[in-house]
Amino acid sequence: MGKLDGKVAIITGGGTGIGAATAKLFVEQGASVLLVGRREDKLIETAKEIGGDRVSYAVADTSQVEDSRRYIAAAVTRYSGIDILVSNAGIEGPIKLTGDHSVEDFDEVIAVNVRGVWLSYKYALPELTRRGGGSVVLMSSVGGLVGFPTMSPYVASKHAVIGLAKSFAQECAGFNIRVNAVCPGFIDTDMFDALTTKFAPVAGASEEALTGVFEARVPLKRKGTSEEIAQLNLFLASADSSYVTGSAYVIDGGITAGVL
DSSP: OOTTTTOEEEEETTTSHHHHHHHHHHHHTTOEEEEEESOHHHHHHHHHHHOSTTEEEEEOOTTSHHHHHHHHHHHHHHHSOOSEEEEOOOOOOOOOOGGGOOHHHHHHHHIIIIIHHHHHHHHHHHHHHHTTOEEEEEEOOGGGTSOOTTOHHHHHHHHHHHHHHHHHHHHHGGGTEEEEEEEEOSBSSHHHHHHHHHHHHHHTSOHHHHHHHHHHTSTTSSOBOHHHHHHHHHHHHSGGGTTOOSOEEEESTTGGGSOO
């Protein structure tokens, strides 16, 4: 018997990395899952890898109102409701000193990482309420807890996600809906690879050397995996966390336990 038997989950940013690993685990645990993302090729690849009729996908820009309404409606039409939302879609943005960022840089990061999260909750809430409750997991970051130079739009956006989780948790508790944030550290994903590629010229180091520097600063001396984040997402989505809401769960190998 799975921990999510009979449940329906939407996972944004579901085509790769943490979203894909979470989708795979949720289906293994009995859920039906709608993957949401901008890249249809990645969504198709992940859906095929998972296999079966309990996974499907919707191509959408989660920062857009009509796209957000459409993927929520797609999940309801296909699976008759929604019990779980994992709002995972996000971008890192450029690596620049704040004075060198364009306003467009800032707006794009905020649109995906904050507006997209807000929209996912806004339009999922009525459907979660109709099912008598559920769980919402918002993907923040250690960047939502501490600051990083040259990443001010990203850091601002991830701090905002934690604030949204706390506000959402208070307003929907009466509907038996729980909301929590997850704060990963250095995780072995495409986003981490993109960050090292962008940071390398700034740091004057090779990508390989920079990866080694990042890993050395983690007390556990390694990057985390998408599968490890998926396990935390499963805990928060399932009845195992029935008294947990409004919290920010850090999963970073110990980075934020001390000084970087």
